[in-house]
Amino acid sequence: MTTIALIGPGAIGGTVAAWLAQDPNIEVTVCARTPFTDLQVETPQGLITATPKIITNPADATPVDWVLIATKTYDADATKPWLDHLVADHTRVAIIQNGVEHERLFAHLVPASRIVPVIINLPAARSAPGRIAQHRHGIIAVPAGQNGEEFATLFAKTEIEASAHADFISEAWLKLTGNSIAIVPSLTLRATGPVWNPDLEAIVRGVVEECAAVGRAEGATISQDFVEQAIANSRNMAEGSSAGSLHADRLAGHPMEVDARNGVIVRLGQKHGIPTPMNKVLVTLLAASGAPWIEKA
Numbered sequence: 001m002t003t004i005a006l007i008g009p010g011a012i013g014g015t016v017a018a019w020l021a022q023d024p025n026i027e028v029t030v031c032a033r034t035p036f037t038d039l040q041v042e043t044p045q046g047l048i049t050a051t052p053k054i055i056t057n058p059a060d061a062t063p064v065d066w067v068l069i070a071t072k073t074y075d076a077d078a079t080k081p082w083l084d085h086l087v088a089d090h091t092r093v094a095i096i097q098n099g100v101e102h103e104r105l106f107a108h109l110v111p112a113s114r115i116v117p118v119i120i121n122l123p124a125a126r127s128a129p130g131r132i133a134q135h136r137h138g139i140i141a142v143p144a145g146q147n148g149e150e151f152a153t154l155f156a157k158t159e160i161e162a163s164a165h166a167d168f169i170s171e172a173w174l175k176l177t178g179n180s181i182a183i184v185p186s187l188t189l190r191a192t193g194p195v196w197n198p199d200l201e202a203i204v205r206g207v208v209e210e211c212a213a214v215g216r217a218e219g220a221t222i223s224q225d226f227v228e229q230a231i232a233n234s235r236n237m238a239e240g241s242s243a244g245s246l247h248a249d250r251l252a253g254h255p256m257e258v259d260a261r262n263g264v265i266v267r268l269g270q271k272h273g274i275p276t277p278m279n280k281v282l283v284t285l286l287a288a289s290g291a292p293w294i295e296k297a
């Protein structure tokens, strides 16, 4: 029996916990901030339900084989009380979050050799604690190597496609490049498609091209075709559609992961001497909009 503790059973964490709980060889414990009784996830394959052990007090947690963290990036430090009880010498910690700084955000909490950064492509939204809609087939990317490959095998009996990649840095930056555009509709509160014009395209292009340039400087392979497709996706964003979790958080009045998704482009751009004026301007304007703001990632 493999023991897993999932910290942060929101849209992503709840979906992952529910899928893993379908495997009789995996014992899932959910570490929640807000109590709830069970998981119900509407997936592309239909409704899945799970009744894992759900705890809200870190003192009730005991060491496990795997800790999976699916909080927002700005809640990284809030996981420490859980990690203090869940992590033993054999425990590995998978960080299922957007962005490219999984190791940096958790370096002071978990030994680097135990961390598995996880990139997940799985649009999901939570309507209430334990109640989630998974909008599309889930794909997970992790780094090649024993920890990554063993993490991927956890999903063998789920509908989530998990694989290890020798070029994980490109996987992470390709995701961030596609995600980077969401700051535009998050700022305007309008889908980009219906209001598309050359000036808006120039802004979107600036955001994406800056992200790709910084990603390439960080060692990622990002083709111009990928950049053009990301821009085309923004051009085709239909009225009323979602640009993903950053946009959803803005619409819901929740704090946003702006630093992990766009601020990081500015910070790492400075490291490489790459100008990132468009990301800088949009991050500044979003901060000035009065939306709930958390400075750190």
Ligand SMILES: NC(=O)C1=CN([C@@H]2O[C@H](COP(=O)(O)OP(=O)(O)OC[C@H]3O[C@@H](n4cnc5c(N)ncnc54)[C@H](OP(=O)(O)O)[C@@H]3O)[C@@H](O)[C@H]2O)C=CC1
Residues within 6 Å of the ligand: 007, 008, 009, 010, 011, 012, 013, 031, 032, 033, 034, 070, 071, 072, 073, 075, 078, 079, 096, 097, 098, 120, 121, 122, 123, 124, 125, 126, 129, 244, 245, 257
């Ligand atoms: N939603 C999506 O479509 C996608 C999201 N992602 C990424 O996945 C990550 C998670 O996002 P998402 O699932 O949407 O976020 P949610 O806000 O839906 O879920 C975050 C969860 O973490 C919980 N949490 C926060 N702090 C603690 C704590 N100290 N102890 C226990 N639980 C805690 C929250 O608790 P509470 O219930 O009390 O709020 C919430 O349940 C983000 O990095 C996001 O960018 C990646 C791909 C797609």
Ligand SMILES: CC(C)(CO)C(=O)C(=O)O
Residues within 6 Å of the ligand: 098, 120, 121, 122, 123, 124, 179, 243, 244, 245, 246
């Ligand atoms: C775009 C999406 C939904 C893809 O998984 C995403 O990563 C996010 O919005 O957080």
